[in-house]
Amino acid sequence: MVLRILIVTAVTAEADSVARGLRLDGPGPGGVPLPGGYLLRRHADAVDVLVGGVGPAAVAAATATALARAAVPYDLVVSAGIAGGFQPAAPLGSVVVSDTIVAADLGAQTPDGHLSVEELGFGRSTHPVGPALTRRVSDALTHGGQPHTVGPVLTVSTATGTAGRAAELAVRHPGAVAEAMEGFGVAEAAAAHGVPVIEIRAVSNAVGPRDRAAWRIGEALDALRHTFQLLSTTVFVEPAP
Structure with a gap:
């Protein structure tokens, strides 16, 4: 059974790489316009690739629009793209797979350090990924020879540019493997629609x-x-957990 997958990237170059990796039976890519000027690139009537914009707010709006307008519900939403990796856990050119999606700078700054929204008593700053899903993705990459690391992926609104900031994030989020700018926004929209x-x-x-x-x-x-080439013939055609 081929699953209905929505893959959301920030920019076109990322979407192009994902699209080149897809290897599914059926007609070639088409375009499905959505309100707000978004365009779904459809592959084999099963996988949609969406350029959602940079930052958590932009991709949350884009992802929510695609989910709300779907004629057939999606089985899985994937936030995809490139990222900064925490060294030495995630070497350049490798891939990271999330076991948790974390809004790393959502909260308040205090004289004693950062307080998450959970510590402030409202909202959430993490979306755990189903362990079975993470394991299936990791197994597919391992069998396909794609080097990768599993761990928390951080979402930030300002990319890290100093050693001090990198060290602060690593201490605050033990085991974090990468930071990017969209994952938490995608996860919020997916959670609102009940999609993994x-x-x-x-x-x-x-x-x-x-x-x-x-x-x-x-x-x-x-x-x-390469990653999405591997997933298109393994995880994307398996039953969702």
């Missing part, structure tokens, strides 16, 4: 000081393509 969600990203740079000369965006996009 996971975040899968390829590592293009290290979390820390911004050294553009060391970024490996092309290598990360290639890893993203």
Whole structure:
């Protein structure tokens, strides 16, 4: 059984890499317009790829629109793209698979440090991913020879640019493997519609000081393509947990 999957990226280059990796039977990619100017790129009537914009608010709006307008409900939502990896856990060119999606800077700053919205007494800042789903994705990548790391993926509204900020996040979120800017927004929309969600990203740079000369965006996009090629013939055609 082929599952109905919604894959949400921030920018077109990420969506293009995902689309190149998809290997499903059926007609080629088509376009389905949505309110708000969004466009679903449809593959084999089963997998939709959506460019949702940068940041949690933009992708939450885009994802919610796609979910609300779906004629056939989705079985799974995937937040996908490239990311900064915490070193040495997530090397450049590898992939990270979320076991938790975390809004890392949602809360309040105090003289004693950061307080999450849970500690403040309202809202939530984490979306756990179903362990069976994370395991199935990880197993598919392992069998396909794609290096990857499983762990919490952080969502931030401002990308980390200093060693101090990277160290602060690592202490506050033990085991975090990567940071990006959209996962939590996608997860909020998916949760509102009762659809399972996971975040899968390829590592293009290290979390820390911004050294553009060391970024490996092309290598990360290639890893993203390979990842979705593997998933399209394994996880995407298996029953959802």
